[in-house]
Each structure stands twice: as C-alpha cells, then as structure tokens.
Amino acid sequence: MKFLTLDNEGRKTLGVKIEAGIIDVEAALISGNDEKIPTTITEVIEHGKEAVEKVRDFINQLDTTDNPPYLVDEDHCTYGPCVVQPNKIICVGLNYRRHADETNAPYPQVPILFNKFNNTLTGHERDIAVPSVTEKLDYEVELGVVIGKKAKYVSKAEALNHVFGYCTVNDLSARDLQLKTPQWLLGKTCDDFSPVGPYLVTADEVGDPQNLQLKTLVNGEVRQNSNTGDMIFNVAEIVSYISQHMTLVPGDLILTGTPEGVVLGKPEAEQVYLQPGDVVTVEIEKLGSLTNTFVKETI
Numbered sequence: 001m002k003f004l005t006l007d008n009e010g011r012k013t014l015g016v017k018i019e020a021g022i023i024d025v026e027a028a029l030i031s032g033n034d035e036k037i038p039t040t041i042t043e044v045i046e047h048g049k050e051a052v053e054k055v056r057d058f059i060n061q062l063d064t065t066d067n068p069p070y071l072v073d074e075d076h077c078t079y080g081p082c083v084v085q086p087n088k089i090i091c092v093g094l095n096y097r098r099h100a101d102e103t104n105a106p107y108p109q110v111p112i113l114f115n116k117f118n119n120t121l122t123g124h125e126r127d128i129a130v131p132s133v134t135e136k137l138d139y140e141v142e143l144g145v146v147i148g149k150k151a152k153y154v155s156k157a158e159a160l161n162h163v164f165g166y167c168t169v170n171d172l173s174a175r176d177l178q179l180k181t182p183q184w185l186l187g188k189t190c191d192d193f194s195p196v197g198p199y200l201v202t203a204d205e206v207g208d209p210q211n212l213q214l215k216t217l218v219n220g221e222v223r224q225n226s227n228t229g230d231m232i233f234n235v236a237e238i239v240s241y242i243s244q245h246m247t248l249v250p251g252d253l254i255l256t257g258t259p260e261g262v263v264l265g266k267p268e269a270e271q272v273y274l275q276p277g278d279v280v281t282v283e284i285e286k287l288g289s290l291t292n293t294f295v296k297e298t299i
Contacts, residue, residue: 095257102265226259
C-alpha cells in the first residue's frame with residue numbers, strides 16, 4: 001500500500017493512494033463509518049500488519065464513484081512528510097561506490113552514521129527556504145527506510161523483517177557548513193533539509209530494496225541517475241549494524257546514502273549549487289517523485 005500524510009490546516013492525517021486519487025481516511029470515517037481505523041501514519045506504523053490490513057479492508061469497501069468528499073485529487077491536496085514523528089533519523093554517509101569515487105573518498109569499512117532531527121522534515125510540493133548561512137546547498141536523492149518492528153541485535157538475515165516500508169528522501173546538504181568541521185551535523189540539519197514522500201510504500205509492495213532506480217532532476221535536468229544496487233552496505237546490513245548499537249523502534253527513519261551526481265562531486269569550476277527559484281525532483285522506482293521549490297529565506 002501507498003500511505004501518505006495529508007496536512008489539513010496543520011493537522012497531520014492519514015491518506016492512502018489508490019488509482020482514483022487519494023483517500024482521506026479521516027474524512028471517510030466521518031462520512032458514516034465508526035470502525036477503529038487508524039487516522040495517522042504513526043498509528044499505522046506502530047500497529048504494523050494488523051493496521052495495514054484494517055486500512056486496506058476499509059478502503060476496499062468505500063465507494064469512490066461520483067466524487068465522494070473523501071476522495072481527494074492529488075493536485076489539490078497538501079502533503080505533509082510521509083513520516084511525521086520518528087524517534088530517530090539516522091543517515092549513512094558515502095554509501096554508494098560511484099559517489100565515493102566522485103568525491104575521491106575511500107570506501108568506508110563500516111557504515112558512516114550521522115543524524116538529523118525532526119525540524120528537517122517537510123513534504124512533497126513544499127517550498128524550502130535556502131538558508132542565508134550557506135552558499136553551497138546541494139541535493140541528495142536517498143532511499144528512506146522506515147522501521148516497523150523493534151530491532152535490537154538483529155542479524156542481517158532477519159533485518160528486513162523489521163522494515164515497515166520505504167520512501168523517497170532528499171538529504172539536503174549545506175556543503176560549506178558540513179565541511180567546516182569534522183562533524184557533518186550542522187550542514188545537514190537546517191530547517192526542512194529532509195523532504196520525504198510523497199508516499200510511504202509498504203515493504204511487500206517494494207520487494208527487493210537493492211534493485212531500485214533513483215534519480216534527481218534540477219529544473220528538469222537529470223543530475224543523478226543510479227541504482228540502489230551500487231550501495232556499499234545494503235539495507236539489511238545497515239539495519240543490522242545500527243541495531244547492534246542502539247534500539248530501533250517503529251517509525252525510525254534511516255537515510256541510506258546518495259549515488260553519484262551531486263554538485264560536490266563536480267570539478268570546482270563546474271559546481272553550481274541550489275538557488276532560490278530552483279525546482280528539484282527526486283524520484284525512486286516504485287516509491288514516487290518528490291518535488292520541492294527553493295525560495296529566498298525571509299525572517
């Protein structure tokens with residue numbers, strides 16, 4: 001299933017993508033059904049397969065003919081981040097071979113981990129302000145992994161059983177801030193630096209996470225075009241590795257690294273970083289396209 005978050009005047013409620021459009025689950029319940037159906041993505045993730053099946057059954061019995069009030073046109077809804085309250089946002093750096101190559105970095109022997117915070121989360125089609133403190137804002141398409149079951153000391157063989165689903169993420173990076181110190185955090189955690197969505201797609205619908213095409217377009221120009229098969233550490237290895245050091249809980253979001261094609265990887269004379277007015281789309285096979293427009297920061 002393809003879940004999403006609808007932003008209804010600041011209230012984050014559950015949506016489900018179907019062929020006819022978007023089902024606003026809360027609105028469908030108001031229309032006359034009083035079953036105990038989850039109305040937020042957090043509830044769905046926390047209750048796992050049982051919640052997914054309950055929502056699926058509910059959606060299947062809805063009448064979507066004659067434009068019911070709970071069927072929303074995709075072009076007329078306001079998207080929130082498809083994961084709204086992760087306990088942790090954990091990121092993996094230098095995890096694609098060709099990305100390491102383009103930045104002249106050695107392949108890491110173990111996953112390089114850093115973190116982001118909830119202030120970085122935003123949704124599809126949301127404007128993102130270019131912070132006044134950076135002159136080198138870069139894009140990074142990444143496969144997002146959302147944990148569905150508590151994971152501690154899990155093996156590689158069992159790791160994917162703890163994944164609820166996957167999503168498209170843009171790991172925005174202020175390179176001048178990121179590289180100012182040995183710690184990358186400052187350049188990764190400005191407001192809205194993790195647009196995520198539009199959909200959170202359940203793991204069963206995605207299948208093998210190591211065979212997905214991923215791409216970035218800036219103002220329509222393809223900048224990144226690769227496959228998750230180029231990862232140095234695959235999703236199972238990443239989940240297992242993190243779980244050896246901390247407990248992963250439902251809703252945790254893992255960003256698994258970006259492929260080649262970022263601005264930082266170009267010769268310095270060819271580096272043109274993101275500016276107000278730029279439109280960036282990151283897309284991953286089976287997960288959908290995530291688009292944001294960059295604007296001048298105002299205070």
